[in-house]
Amino acid sequence: MTLSKRLGAGLSVFFAAMVGTSAAVAENCYILVHGHGVEGHTTSTASDGSLVQPALDYWSETYFDEYKNSSFIDQLLISGGNYGVVGYNSTDEGELPYWHDKTSGEIARQIIQIRSGAGDRFEHENQCSADDTFWIISHSQGAAQMMYIAGNAVEGSPYYNRAYNQYDTDTEVQDVKKCSTTWWGSKSCKTVSEEVQVASLSDTNAVTVDFDSAISGVAAIFTTGGAITGTEGVDRICNGTWYDEVINDLFFGRECAAVRYMQTNDIYTVRNYVGTNLGAPVYTIGGYAGFPGAESVSSALLNGEDDGYINLASQMNCSGSGKRSLWSNLKQYDTFMGIAYGSATFSCDNDNKGTARSYNLASIYTDHDAQRNGGILSPDYDGIPDGLNCGVGKNSAGRIAACTQ
Numbered sequence: 001m002t003l004s005k006r007l008g009a010g011l012s013v014f015f016a017a018m019v020g021t022s023a024a025v026a027e028n029c030y031i032l033v034h035g036h037g038v039e040g041h042t043t044s045t046a047s048d049g050s051l052v053q054p055a056l057d058y059w060s061e062t063y064f065d066e067y068k069n070s071s072f073i074d075q076l077l078i079s080g081g082n083y084g085v086v087g088y089n090s091t092d093e094g095e096l097p098y099w100h101d102k103t104s105g106e107i108a109r110q111i112i113q114i115r116s117g118a119g120d121r122f123e124h125e126n127q128c129s130a131d132d133t134f135w136i137i138s139h140s141q142g143a144a145q146m147m148y149i150a151g152n153a154v155e156g157s158p159y160y161n162r163a164y165n166q167y168d169t170d171t172e173v174q175d176v177k178k179c180s181t182t183w184w185g186s187k188s189c190k191t192v193s194e195e196v197q198v199a200s201l202s203d204t205n206a207v208t209v210d211f212d213s214a215i216s217g218v219a220a221i222f223t224t225g226g227a228i229t230g231t232e233g234v235d236r237i238c239n240g241t242w243y244d245e246v247i248n249d250l251f252f253g254r255e256c257a258a259v260r261y262m263q264t265n266d267i268y269t270v271r272n273y274v275g276t277n278l279g280a281p282v283y284t285i286g287g288y289a290g291f292p293g294a295e296s297v298s299s300a301l302l303n304g305e306d307d308g309y310i311n312l313a314s315q316m317n318c319s320g321s322g323k324r325s326l327w328s329n330l331k332q333y334d335t336f337m338g339i340a341y342g343s344a345t346f347s348c349d350n351d352n353k354g355t356a357r358s359y360n361l362a363s364i365y366t367d368h369d370a371q372r373n374g375g376i377l378s379p380d381y382d383g384i385p386d387g388l389n390c391g392v393g394k395n396s397a398g399r400i401a402a403c404t405q
Contacts, residue, residue, distance in 0.1 A: 028081035028404055029132035031114055032073070033107060034058040035140025035225075035372065036259065040087030041106065043122070055087030056122045060373050064292050067375025075374045075397035076137075079405055082128040084114035087121060090141055092258035097167060098144045099261075099273060101207040105163035108149055108214040111136070115214075135404055136221045136280070139372045140310070141262065143226020143284075144270045147317075147355060150221055150282060151274020153211035158275055159201060161212055166205040168260075169267050171195045199272040215279030219404070222361070224285040224396040225307050225371040229271065229314040229322030229354055230264035233301040238263060240301075247301055264314065264322040271317075271354045282358040283388075283403075285396050286315035287366040289379070309368040316384075317358050318348035330363060330384050349385030360387045362399050371396050 034040050040055035060071040073083060088106045089096055096103045114120050117130030128134075138146045152159040174196050179189040215221075236244035238256035248254060261268050287307035290296035298308050304325030305312040314322035316330060324346070327333050331344030346352065350359055365380040374397045381393065391402030 026131055026133045027129065029114070029128035029134050030076055030081060030083045030400075030404075031086060031111055031128075031134060031136045032059060032083060033086045033136060033138040033142035033146060034088075034090065035138075035142045035227075036090045036262075037092065038087075038090050041089045041102075042087075051123055053085075053087075053122045056085045056124060058372060059085075062373050062375060063369045064295075064375070066292060067370055067373055070370075070373045070375040072372060072374040072397045075377075075395070076401050077126065078398075078401055082126040082132055083124075084110075084120040084128045085122050085124070086110045086114075088145075092255065095167065095258050097261035097268075098141065098148050098270060099159070099164050099166070099201060101163040101165050101209065103163075104145055104148050104211075105207055105209040107145055108163075108209050108211050111214040112210065134218050135400070136218055137400060138221065138223050138226060140225050140368065141227055143223035143228050143315075144230075144262070146221050146223065147226075147228055147270045147278075147282065147358075148273055149211050150215050150278040150280055151270070151355065153215040153279030154275055154277045155212075156275060157277075159206075159273060160275075161208055161210060162201075162203075162206045163209045164201050164205045165207060166201055169197045170200045170202055172198050197267045199267050199269075201273070212279065218280040221278075221280050221282045222285065222396075222400050223282060223315070223317075224400075225287050225310060225368050226284060226315050226317075227262050227310050228284070228317045229269050230262045231310040231314055232264060232303055232323035233298070233309060234259045234262045235264055235323070236301045244301060247297060264311075269322065269354075274355060276356055278355065278357040282317075282355070283361040284316050284358060285361050285371075285399060286312045286363045287368065287371050287396075288312050288363060288382075289365045289367045289370075289376075291367050291369065307366065307368040307371065312363065313348065316348050316360055316363065317354045319352045319354045320346070322354075329382050330360070347385050360384050361403065362387055362391070362396075364395065364399075366395055374398075 038054050044052045062068050119127040181187045288305040290299045291308040303323045311323045312326050313324045330348040332346035333340035363382045363384050366376045370376040391399035
């Protein structure tokens with residue numbers, strides 16, 4: 001089943017309208033939104049005179065040698081089409097959360113520019129035209145960015161058409177019950193008033209951004225390896241044990257301030273910052289392979305299946321905890337001493353997604369690095385509830401290419 005068939009009459013009407021306004025058949029335009037750790041808002045010239053474009057390079061750069069010479073974009077365009085690249089500041093140094101004007105605001109403005117036919121800010125062939133059919137593809141942090149934008153592109157959304165020059169969530173004074181236990185077992189409690197964080201943003205820091213125009217008419221948004229409900233790895237970086245600190249120092253090297261907004265708790269989870277609808281349907285692709293070699297130890301920071309950085313439950317936008325343990329086929333089992341038994345008690349099908357109008361596309365055996373550079377061409381996969389069969393056996397780029405033809 002292709003994605004156009006899955007979306008049914010709504011997308012058919014969309015295509016018909018486009019064909020009716022142009023004698024030529026519209027090309028696909030894939031708009032690419034990168035993840036964390038990139039100076040995507042910059043370009044520079046290397047010592048050999050070549051142009052360095054971090055936002056564009058993101059989709060082919062590799063951390064592991066076995067993935068070298070792979071290109072997500074080349075695989076995506078195997079059957080033709082155009083593409084546009086979005087670049088924003090997602091560096092540790094920037095410490096910019098997904099709701100910030102320099103992230104979500106900047107991404108939306110660049111999407112509007114690409115959709116106008118003005119091209120992106122980078123040098124490459126196959127720039128998009130205004131009459132193309134637009135699909136947005138996001139990876140890692142880019143998925144949270146797109147959920148925030150799409151979730152506030154519909155009138156009535158809590159932050160409709162608003163980004164923020166605000167680095168952290170609001171605080172308010174609440175009564176909090178605190179208990180302590182003495183060494184002999186006596187327990188005493190008292191209620192104190194203290195300032196706590198709450199899932200909200202302040203209108204005094206709001207910036208008007210036309211999320212509606214950026215998303216309206218987009219055929220679909222794809223996420224691959226998306227930190228949609230955060231990652232347990234960041235939970236542990238921010239609030240972990242000495243063991244977590246050692247693994248972070250050896251393999252992540254992250255400071256909490258740089259990634260705090262990707263924690264799994266409700267203060268930061270993007271589903272608490274969007275409305276009951278999305279401006280375009282979102283199709284999620286999750287990876288569940290650890291990194292090659294010794295780097296696979298990073299999975300020790302994560303519960304259940306993961307791609308080395310992000311829990312599978314978060315990537316697939318499952319309801320409930322983003323760090324819930326998912327076993328084969330996105331199902332949760334009771335366990336005894338770590339061994340699963342009995343029938344599945346939870347399934348991340350379309351009735352159990354964390355955000356309305358988001359759907360599972362595929363769950364594939366690939367890691368976080370390969371998801372963005374296409375380094376594993378034909379990964380294994382699990383069938384998932386309500387998933388799509390277009391592109392079966394292919395990686396994220398191949399699946400998206402097959403599902404959008």
